Amino acid sequence: MAEFVMPTLGADMTAGTLLGWMKKPGDEVKRGDIIAEVDTDKGVIEVEVFTSGVVEKLLVEPGAEVPVGTALAIIREEQEERGRKMVETTAAQTEPVAPIPPVSPIVRELATPRLRASPAAKKLAAEMGIDLETVTGTGPGGRIQREDVERAAPSKTATPELSGQAERIARMRRTIGAAMARSKREIPHYYLSTTIDMAAAVNWLTQENLKRTVVDRLLYGVLLIKAVARALIEVPELNSIWKDDAPIPCTDINIGVAISLRQGGLVAPALGNADRQSLDELMKSFRDLVKRARAGSLRSSELSDSTITVTSLGELGVETVYGIIYPPQVALVGFGKVAERPWCVNGQIVSRPTLIATLSADHRVSDGHRGGLFLSAIDRLLQEPAKL
């Protein structure tokens, strides 16, 4: 048997509220299936199961807030299940079938067909006291979206919704603040920056997007993410996590991208295996991630798997980012705005689009020399964007 526990979705998460089960006892689950929806300080998250087997027992009822690591359900693992089925088959040949025990109230409730609604819609409906049975879904296959709940809400509930939203933002700020304070207290940060000539990348992107349909166009942010991912192959110690007083190198390069939420706050879900994705794949994944982050339907693995964070604030006019490392990661890369600046080429001062890239890194894991090589690799990779 394996315990399915309240996952930790980052160093800043201490507890979560179970919103609902997507599976019931007796259901088969495969690694990666969504098994529950959990409300956290980062929003509503779809939680995946990491064991294949059969749901044996649900231990926590929806609505309960439990600390990270609390057992939520018991999963009978695949091997045990195969063994059990063999025993049952043998037994069935010799013994009468036992009467089916009555199901518990929680199981009865879960046995009814699941209402198709997005996590954000469920959360909002719960906050506003709206019965989802009364809401008409307009999403794919009639799925209820957040907007459907908003439409179904009587106007008098507008104020409670706002106060709920304000409270959520306040909680998120407190959580982020606690994690960042811990990071500054425990991680000996060092900072490096370099100015990168972006002419080659900007020109290549302009020409490339001319050939593409609107839906297939690339954002320059994707070039930056890919360059970071490739540079990590050259300086792998920056792609580590810090655990039990030691760095643990990560084999996958999962870039956490900082995404601001429209209601306030931010999340940094992971673009998995970013080094192995083509620019097109990365753009598609990035677009999907931003959409789901803002719709409140991220998966738990996306919030727990990042091995480094990239934050780009250039669109807001920021020149230089001095980031704080997100534990247990050991590095953060910041990008400022691409702006025309004086640049020296062959002894001549010319105007070039440039960008300031910064590295915040953990001195327990790397030093300025390796950090410098990393920034230098990002610069070099961006000079040949077609090869990214």
Add this chain to the structure above:
Amino acid sequence: MTKEEIRSTVLRILGEIAPEADLSNLKPEVSFRDQLDIDSMDFLNFVIALNEELHVSIPESDYAKLSSLDSSVELLTSVNV
């Protein structure tokens, strides 16, 4: 499409991209980005939605003309959507 129909389509798309925004107070001559906190991904989604709904392919070189409600309506009218 008439100018009014284009205007209403643009506003509806913006409402989907920035659902929290109060579009009734949107200043038509002022940049969306300044008023609605729209980033490059939102803007790309805006251009994609225009493409899907109005069957118009706006080149990147014309993105500046999509900066405000007035300029968007003007551009989309000129390409005869």
